Amino acid sequence: MASIFALDLGTTKFCLAALKDFGSDKHSLQIFEVEACGMRRGMVDEFAAAQKALNTLISKAEKELNEDIDKVNVGIAGSHLNCFIESASIDLNDQVVTQKHVDLLSESALNQCEEDRREVLHCLPYGFLLDDRDFLSAPIQMSGQKLSGKFLTIDGDQSYLKDVMRLCNQCGISVESFQAEPVASASVTLEDVDKQMGVTLIDIGGGTTDGIVFMEGRPVKTFTINIAGILMRQDISIGLGIDEDQAERLKREIGLIPNNREKKIEVTLLNGTKKMVGWQDLYPILASRLGELANLIHKETAGYHHVLRSGLVLTGGGSDVNGLGWFLAKQLGIHVRQAKPSLKIGSDDNKKYYATRYATSLGLVNVSLGKIITHKIKAKRLKAGRYINQFINWLKELS
Numbered sequence: 001m002a003s004i005f006a007l008d009l010g011t012t013k014f015c016l017a018a019l020k021d022f023g024s025d026k027h028s029l030q031i032f033e034v035e036a037c038g039m040r041r042g043m044v045d046e047f048a049a050a051q052k053a054l055n056t057l058i059s060k061a062e063k064e065l066n067e068d069i070d071k072v073n074v075g076i077a078g079s080h081l082n083c084f085i086e087s088a089s090i091d092l093n094d095q096v097v098t099q100k101h102v103d104l105l106s107e108s109a110l111n112q113c114e115e116d117r118r119e120v121l122h123c124l125p126y127g128f129l130l131d132d133r134d135f136l137s138a139p140i141q142m143s144g145q146k147l148s149g150k151f152l153t154i155d156g157d158q159s160y161l162k163d164v165m166r167l168c169n170q171c172g173i174s175v176e177s178f179q180a181e182p183v184a185s186a187s188v189t190l191e192d193v194d195k196q197m198g199v200t201l202i203d204i205g206g207g208t209t210d211g212i213v214f215m216e217g218r219p220v221k222t223f224t225i226n227i228a229g230i231l232m233r234q235d236i237s238i239g240l241g242i243d244e245d246q247a248e249r250l251k252r253e254i255g256l257i258p259n260n261r262e263k264k265i266e267v268t269l270l271n272g273t274k275k276m277v278g279w280q281d282l283y284p285i286l287a288s289r290l291g292e293l294a295n296l297i298h299k300e301t302a303g304y305h306h307v308l309r310s311g312l313v314l315t316g317g318g319s320d321v322n323g324l325g326w327f328l329a330k331q332l333g334i335h336v337r338q339a340k341p342s343l344k345i346g347s348d349d350n351k352k353y354y355a356t357r358y359a360t361s362l363g364l365v366n367v368s369l370g371k372i373i374t375h376k377i378k379a380k381r382l383k384a385g386r387y388i389n390q391f392i393n394w395l396k397e398l399s
Contacts, residue, residue, distance in 0.1 A: 002020075002021060003018060003019065003020045003021070003067065004018070004019040004073070004365055004368050004369060004372075005017070005018050005019075005069050005071065005072045005073065005173075006018075006019075006072065006073045006074075006075070006361050006362075006364030006365045006368060007072040007073065007074045007075065007168070007361075007364070008075045008181070008360040008361040008364065009036070009039065009044070009050070009054075009074065009075065009164070010036055010039065010042070010205055010206055010207070010360070011036060011039045011040065011041060011042055011205060011206035011207025011208070011228070011230060012035070012036050012039075012205070012206030012207070012229065012230065012317070013033045013034065013035060013036050013206070013317075013357070014033065014034050014035075014036050014053050014054055014057045015031060015032070015033040015057075015357075015358065015360070015361040016031070016032045016033070016057055016058070016061050016069075016072070016361065017029065017030070017031045017032075017358070017361040017362055017364065017365045018030050018031075018032070018061060018065055018069075019345070019365050019369070020065070020067075027345050029343065029345070029365070030061075030064070030065065031354075031358055031361060031362075032057060032060055032061040032064065033057070034053055034056050034057045034060065035053065036050075036053055036206075037049040037050060037052060037053040038050030038051075038052075038053065039207065040207060041078060041079070041207040041208050041226050042077035042078040042181075042205065042207045042208040042210075042224070043077070043078040043080070043160065044160075044163060044164065044167060047163070047167065050167060051167055051170055051171060054167065054168070054171045055171050058171055058172065058173060069173055070172075070173060070174065071173060071174045071175070071176040072168060072173050072174075072175060072176060073175075073176050073177045073178075073179060073364050073365075073367070073368045074164060074168065074175050074177070074178055074179070074364075075178075075179055075180075075181040075184055075360050075361070075363075075364050076121060076156055076161070076164070076178050076179065076180055076181060077180075077181040077182075077205070077208055077210055077224065077360075078156075078160075078208065078224060079208075079224050079226065080156055080157040080160055081121075081154060081155070081156050081180060081222065081224060082118075082154070082155055082156075083152060083153065083154045083221060083222045083223075084113070084152075084153055085126060085150050085151070085152060085153070085220075086109045086110075086112055086113045086123070086150070086151050086153045087109070087148065087149070087150050087151075088105050088106075088108040088109035088112060088148070088149055088151070089105075089108075089146055089147065089148040089149075090104055090105055090108065090146070090147050091145065091146055092143070092144050092145055092146060092147050093145065094143055094144070094145060095143060096141060096142070096143045097130070097139045097140050097141065097142050097143065097144070097147060098140060099140060101147055102125070102128075102139070102140065102147075102149070105128075105147060105148075105149045106123055106125065106149070106151065109123055109149065109151045109153070110123045110151075110153075113153045113155070115155070117157065117158050117159065118155045118156070118157065118158055119155055119156055119157075119158045119161050119178070120153060120154070120155045121154045121155060121156055121178050121179060121180050122152070122153065122154040122179070122180055122183055123151045123152075123153050124151060124152045124153075124154075124183070124218070124219050125149060125150075125151055125152075125218065126149075126150040126151055126152050126218050126219070126220060127149070127150050127216075127218060128147065128148065128149045128150075129147070129148040129149070130142055130144040130146075130147055130148075131144040131145055131146055137216065137217065137218070152218070152219050152220060152221070152222075154180045154183070154222055156178070156180075161178060164178075176368075177368065177371075179364055179367050179368075180222060181203065181210050181360045181363070181364075182201065182203055182210040182211060182212035182222045183212065183219070183222070183363075183367065184360055184363030184364045184366070184367050185201060185203040185210070185212075185315060185316070185341070185359040185360050185363045186201045186212050186214070186219070186363070187363045187366045187367050187370070188341040188342060188343055188359060188362045188363045188366050189201060189203075189313060189315045189339040189340070189341050189342075189359055189363075190214070190313060190339070192217065193310070194214070194310040194313065195214040195217045195218070196216060196217045197309040197310040198214065198215050198216070198304070198307040198308045198309050198310060199213075199214050199308060199309075199310035199311065199312070199313055200212070200213045200214075200297075200301050200304070200308055200311075200312045200313070201214075201312075201313050201315065202297065202312055202313065202314050202315070202316075202319070203315050203316040203319075203359055203360065204228050204229060204314065204315075204316040204317070204318030204319040205228050205229065205316050205317060205318050205360070206228055206229045206230050206317065206318060207226070207228050207229075207230055208224050208225065208226055208228050209224070209225040209226075209227055209228050209293065209297075209316075209318070210222070210223070210224055210225075210316075211223045211224075211225070211297065211300060211301070213301060213304050213308075215304065215307055220304070221300075221301075221304075223300040225293065225296045225297070225300070227289065227292060227293045227296065228316075228318045229317060229318030231289060232251055232286060232289055232290070232318070232321065233247045233248050233251060234247075235285050235286070235288070235289050236250055236251060236282065236285055236286070239285040240267070240269075240275075240277060240281060240282075240285070241269045241270050241271070242267045242268065242269055242270065242277075243268075243270065246267045246268070249265065250265060250267070250277060250282055251282075251286070251320075251321050251322070252320055252321065252322060253265060253322060254277075254278065254279055254282050254322060255282070255286065255321045255322025255323040255324065256282075256283060256286055256287065256290070256321065256322065256323030256324060256326065256327045257279075257322055257323030257326055258279065261278065261279045261280065262278075263278060263279065264276040264277060264278040265277055265278075286321070287327070290321075290324065290327055290328070290331075291331060293328075294327075294328055294331035294332055295331075297312070297328070297332065298331075298332055305334065308334060310335070311329075311334045311335030311336055311337070312328065312329075312332065312334055312335070312336045312337075313336075313337060313338070313339045314328075314336065314337070314338045314339070314356075315338065315339050315340070315341065315356045315359040316356055316357065316359055316360070317355075317356055317357030319338055319356055320356060320357075324338075325337055325338055338356065339356075340353045340354060340355065340356055340359075341353070341354050341356070341358055341359040341362045341363065342354070343362050343365065343366060345369070
């Protein structure tokens with residue numbers, strides 16, 4: 001039985017997604033979560049507290065799964081992540097471009113962007129040039145003299161990644177891979193048509209808002225904004241003098257939409273008195289913070305607005321604010337919608353949709369599954385190539 005384990009070390013929750021027996025139609029997907037500790041803005045802030053919470057999560061998952069968890073694919077977020085475009089070229093000498101050439105080009109780009117104290121997480125193809133032709137999305141089976149490529153490279157702070165690896169190791173698990181969280185979330189929330197038309201995914205978590213921009217099917221930029229669900233909740237709590245649990249309820253049930261003007265919810269103030277709270281009380285507080293978020297999103301996506309025909313897509317637990325899509329659309333002047341993550345496994349044609357707060361953990365599973373499938377395909381090609389070479393050599397021996 002094959003299993004994939006994906007770990008999302010979020011600011012408000014630690015989440016582990018377990019996909020068991022993914023090679024058959026009898027697969028099972030389970031998600032486990034515990035309250036996060038020792039995290040701030042998507043990064044480990046207090047090692048001992050984070051270790052205690054992670055140990056609790058692993059023990060809980062292993063007990064319910066009746067299976068030892070030995071290695072995980074870990075999501076990485078935070079302002080330490082950088083993205084940039086790296087270029088590379090190889091000579092073809094009039095050969096037909098194969099997947100091997102593209103892999104060599106990617107490896108060359110990867111080698112060029114290695115820096116001290118930085119670790120590359122992704123080197124994603126952005127586009128290709130074949131001699132003097134126009135930009136190509138897929139150059140395979142074409143011929144020329146020189147193949148060039150551009151790659152979106154995402155790297156992270158090496159010391160921080162080592163800390164996350166040590167955190168996992170001290171909880172009895174090894175790290176199979178690190179993956180940038182916006183890349184993972186996009187894989188389970190965006191359709192191919194969205195990526196082709198141009199779209200920005202905004203994944204609002206507890207501590208950070210992660211974004212990724214796609215043009216013509218390719219990722220072109222990622223970014224992190226340090227405004228997310230916790231700040232919204234704290235603003236409401238402080239502004240109205242209530243605890244954060246009640247603030248969270250107000251954010252979800254009343255939120256920003258003007259047609260909620262008549263709705264009121266009774267809350268208990270910190271001094272013990274009761275009060276009816278409505279849209280008029282909540283909107284000024286939320287609009288101030290989310291107006292700031294909208295301005296930062298606009299700044300990060302400047303230069304892409306005219307090509308984002310699919311607009312902006314929201315996901316993540318922090319996006320569950322009533323009326324957030326309406327508010328951001330008004331602020332940014334583009335179409336905004338919310339998307340739940342979905343996962344298709346095996347031969348089942350029906351996608352299953354999950355809560356927005358699981359976008360990262362499900363995305364980590366999906367990216368890991370994609371890597372396994374790609375590896376199997378490459379292995380089959382290599383095996384087929386060996387058989388062909390053996391057959392050719394056998395013919396040469398007979399002649």
